[in-house]
Amino acid sequence: MLEKKLLEEARREYDLKRTICLVSDEKQNSLVCDLINYPHAFVLAAIMDRQITFERAWAIPYLIKEKLGDFSLNILYSLSLEDYKKLFNDNKLHRYNEKMAEIFYSAVRKIVDEYDGDASNIWSDKPSSALVVSRFLDFDGVGIKIATMATNILVRDFKIKLSDYYSIDISPDVHVKRVFKRMGFIKSKDINNLEKIIYKARSMNPDFPGLIDYTCWKLGKDICKSQNPKCSECLFNNDCPKYIDNNDF
Ligand code: SF4
Missing domain, CATH: 1.10.1670.10 (Helix-hairpin-Helix base-excision DNA repair enzymes (C-terminal))
Structure with a gap:
């Protein structure tokens, strides 16, 4: 029962039917929920979501956008690993700034190099749930918990259609x-x-x-x-x- x-x-x-609210701050939320213009913001926020609160992790894309004045992949891709380490350490973006700067840097490169600079290619071709989860798992630092959480949010909140939901x-x-x-x-x-x-x-x-x-x-x-x-x-x-x-x- x-x-x-x-x-x-x-x-x-x-x-x-509800307004999607992943982070309580409106501006931070708008960025990570904008799957049309900034699908990479969603992916990068999900990847940051470890060892800190959900709110803090999902705020990171907006805080970086504020520092850079832009969150386009062109700008993100132009930064070196050292630039990211400085950005993370100077602004205390995460609990593990060195490591998460590396993970962020690597994720940006993967999105540009493997997904044609469009992170929505991770989920846009109506793939199986197993394929979406495995695509998230392919990012450095992502474990099964983050991979299933990110896929679940895409389906539950954004109503992204997959060919199945088993995984x-x-x-x-x-x-x-x-x-x-x-x-x-x-x-x-x-x-x-x-x-x-x-x-x-x-x-x-x-x-x-x-x-x-x-x-x-x-x-x-x-x-x-x-x-x-x-x-x-x-x-x-x-x-x-x-x-x-x-x-x-
Ligand atoms: S609050 Fe928790 S323990 Fe209490 S009835 Fe609900 S689920 Fe059960």
């Missing part, structure tokens, strides 16, 4: 893991076993396992918080076993 309800809610949220897995972050545990989908001891979480999500909705990702993430962030979860306000209150213990995070 709980799985069914969670899926219904995920489908309802998926069908909602868009859930991206288990701290919120998703907590919700899965409290709902009883995984045992406490498996909280860091990402494979168990991923396969559980696959079993729930094999055609599109990542469909429930946003619903679980939002629930964990806003309601099913690590401390003092607001169970009385929760949509799943009647069905959730509420496996809450002192080791929650």
